[in-house]
Amino acid sequence: MQRFPRLCAPLEIAPLRLANRVTRAPLFTALATVEGHVSGPMLAHYGELAHSGASMVVVANALVDPAGSLSPRSLRVDHDRFLPGLKRLAQAIRAHGAVSVLQINHGGRYARSRDPVAPSAMGLGDINLLGIWRSSLQSQDLDRQLALMSEGLQLLSRLPRALSAEEIGAVQRRYAAAARRVRQAGFDMVEIHGANGYLPVQFFSPRTNHRRDRYGGSLENRMRFFLELFDAVQDAVGRGFPVGCRLMLEEWVPGGVELAEALVLAERLAQRGVAYLSVTAGTYESSWSVEVRKRTRRVGFLAAAAHLVKQRVAVPVIVAGRIATPKLAERILRDGAADLVGxxxxxxxxxxxxxKAFSGGGQGIRLCRDCGGCFQRVLLSQPVACRHWPPGRHAEWVLMCREAEKPALKVLIALDGSRDALLGVGYAARMLAGRKDVRITLFHVRANDAPLEVIREAFAVARRQLIDSGLPETAITDRQVARKVGTARDILEEIRRGGYGTVVIGRRGLTRAKQFLFGSVSQKVVQNARECAVWVVD
Ligand SMILES: Cc1cc2nc3c(=O)[nH]c(=O)nc-3n(C[C@H](O)[C@H](O)[C@H](O)COP(=O)(O)O)c2cc1C
Incomplete structure (x- = not known):
């Protein structure tokens, strides 16, 4: 006898068939490249999720417009140049038999763009800085705490511009064009992100929409943007292609969206033919409040609200929110609160x-502890990870993400004409001997008084040593920059700019007194270089 018969039951979302009731709810990963393309780690991440046995995998938060960008690591779907990567992503999910969905989004007033837009020119004064601080304290890392506070302050300082009526039409057309690309890329469905306080919610909420035109004021007017958007997207992909919606049921902020109005919107979307409603609650402004944190700590905290939606609409309802165990998931489905769990x-x-749910009755599942670590990471645009992964998995993942970004074999060798620097070159030549896939930059920070002959000679010797160890001549580049701030700082800037995975530096033989007073360049590089290996050769 099956232990979780409802969880295992298939479901049809015409024309698709989901193999069971477990779906992967969208979770922004900050894994796209800085240009917004699909990356290797992103393919690996979503491939693994599709392989997990979930029947449907939603890829989170692809931008319909760079002006609505939430992170430099956002996936983009606003141009055809992103199609090749998106095709590979859809394929990676479908290859494992899961239904592939791409969620499309515009950040509106939350966007980190130069010119953020929103229904109304309303800043983010309600962001709970104290709450952000409290949540950052869960991390033991002071750098991270400060970075999170700085993010909070930046959110606070953002003031969007109100969209004109013409611009509203243009934004909707961008969603439609993006949805067309989702279909072209081979995804099975597209999902409009109508939750977490993003643009559709900003129009729907009486708190953030103060317009006096046909998009503001009455409930009818505040729903207009979302409903028109849905129609535009459905038209763009054609009637037979399923369009789902993420829907925020409550804003959990005074004066914000309340359940009664959200239920009306749910009904309207269902009447228009939405493929499913994936329900959630809260926004950036609410999620750090003590009261909301208390509420969202409870397992299955959205099940009751989802149940109300389910009683009002005939389309499949997906519920997320700390559905920690298969037992709880089964109960939610059995109670009729939702059709699918996210x-x-x-x-x-x-x-x-x-x-583990399907074969072992849920034994041995590693539980989410609601620590906020994953959210903190993506808020800082760091690749998503879970603090509770076993150390081996964590290290493997971090290294894979880093390798995609800063390949270990992209090597900077700092040269200053000294014997110590050439020792570093010799060491690197031995370690990398014979490799054909390495790229080396010989890098020198030029001071005004440096004798040019010495540097020229150092470059020539270094190059010869590397070539003699079997490295291809074409793999070696020279680069010199004039000293701007100080040698160590200039090297650090080059490491950051060039995305080097390995840095080689000789330690100069300073006297102890000098080292104590001024610090050595190698010491400063070791202390401040981030996300790369530094070989200091003595
Ligand atoms: C790090 C993080 C990123 C998220 N990104 C998205 C997103 O891009 N789109 C979205 O609709 N929801 C997003 N969510 C909300 C989740 O889909 C989900 O509704 C919420 O985390 C509660 O469900 P859970 O307990 O299963 O995580 C995100 C949540 C977290 C923690």
């Missing part, structure tokens, strides 16, 4: 959640 963090914590 797992965002639980599936991040343990991508084997579905497999």
């Amino acid at each position: 797992l965002a963090r639980p599936l991040l914590a343990d991508p084997q959640w579905p497999a």
Whole structure:
């Protein structure tokens, strides 16, 4: 006898068939390249999720417009040049038999663009800085705490511009064009992100929409943007192609969206033919409040609200929100609160959640502890990870993300004409001997008084040593820059700019007194270089 008969039951979302009731709810990963393309780690991440046994995987938060960008690591779907990567992503999910969905979004007033737009020119004064500080304290890392506070302050300082009526039409057309690309890329469905306080919610909420035209004021007017958007997207992809919606049921901020109005919007979307409603609650402004944190700590905290939606609409309802165990998921389905469960963090914590549920009755699932670590990372545009992964998995993942970004074999060798620097070159030549896939930059920070002959000679000797060890001549580049701030700082700037995975530097033989007073260049590089290996050769 099956232990979780409802969880295992298939479901049709015409024309698709989902193999079971476990879906991967969208979770922004900050894994796209800085240009917004699909990256290797992103393919690996979503491939693993699709392989987990979940019947449907939603890829989170692809931008319909760079002006609505939430992170320099956002995936983009606003141009055809992103199609090749998106095709590979859809394929990586479908290859494992899961239904592939791409969620499309515009950040509106939350966007980190130069010219953020929104229904009304309303800043983010309600952001709970104290709450951000409190949540940052869960991290032991002071750098991270400060970075989170700085993010909070930046959110606070953002003031969007109100969209004109013509611009509203243009934004909707961007969603439509993006949806067309989703279909072209081979995804099975497209999902409009109508939650977490993003642009559709900003129009729907009486708190953030103060317009006096046909998009503001009455409920009818505030729903208009979302409903027109849905129609535009559905028209763009054609009637037979399923369009789902993420829908925020409550804003949890005074004066914000309340359940009664959200239920009306749910009904309207269902009447228009939405493929499913994936329900959630809260925005950036609410999620750090003590009261909301208390509420969202409870397992299955959205099940009751989802149930109300389910009683009002005939389309499939997906519910997320700390559905920690298969037992709880089964109960939610049995009670008729939803048709599908959405797992965002639980599936991040343990991508084997579905497999363990289906074959082992849920034994051995690594539970999400609601620590906020994943959210902190993506807020800082760092690749998503779970603090509770076993150390081996964590290290492997971080290194894979780093390798995609800063390949270990992209090497900077700092040269200053000294014997110590040439020792570094010799060491690197031995370590890398014979490699054909290495790229080396010989880098020198030029001071005004440096004798040019000495440097020229150092470059020639270094180059010869490397070539003699079997490295291809074409793999070696020279680069000199004039000293701007100080040698160490200039090297650090080059490391950051060039995306080097390995840095080689000789330690100069300073006297102890000089080292104590001024610090050595190598010491400063070691202390301040981030996300790369530094070989100091003595
Ligand atoms: C790090 C993080 C990123 C998220 N990104 C998205 C997103 O891009 N789109 C979205 O609709 N919801 C997003 N969510 C919300 C989740 O889909 C989900 O509704 C919420 O985390 C509660 O479900 P869970 O307990 O299964 O994680 C995100 C949540 C987290 C923690």
